[in-house]
Amino acid sequence: MQDQLRAYSTQLVADGGNPLQCRVGVNTGEVVVRSIATGDGHTEYTPIGHTANLASRMQAVAPVGSIAVAESTRTLCEGYFTLKPMGPTRVEGLAEPVNVFEVIGLGPLRTRLQRSAGRGLTKFVGREREMDAMRAAADARTRARIG
Secondary structure, eight states: OHHHHHHHHHHHHHTTOOOOOOOEEEOOSOOEEEEEEOTTSOEEEEEESHHHHHHHHHHHHSOTTOEEEEHHHHHHHBTTEEEEEEEEEOOTTOSSOEEEEEEEEEOSOOSHHHHHHHHOOOOOOSOHHHHHHHHHHHHHHHHHHHO
């Protein structure tokens, strides 16, 4: 997202316009949504509570042109993105500092299976018949290649 925004900003400047920059804050957790009636009879929704407040605080501490995430988000997306620790940060409304991370780029992982493999896959327990079938299939494939 930030890469696309930088490219667009470069084009704006080349066309004589002003540069465009933003910062993004991300937090993960449960959100309460409040409805707000607008003047035209439409209803809009706004998130409220701790999760939305902390996301807003992450945006405030993010360097311009970057994305900052809270610890709860880091645990969910670690490996999918490269993260740089920004250290414990005091956040208005919270007694304890929050660990903040800057998103640097894409990480090496693309699937949940890759992430699970990094943590260690669950062992087959009580699956002797299935394991024997897999070994037999592997042996048959090896014999087919050799023969």
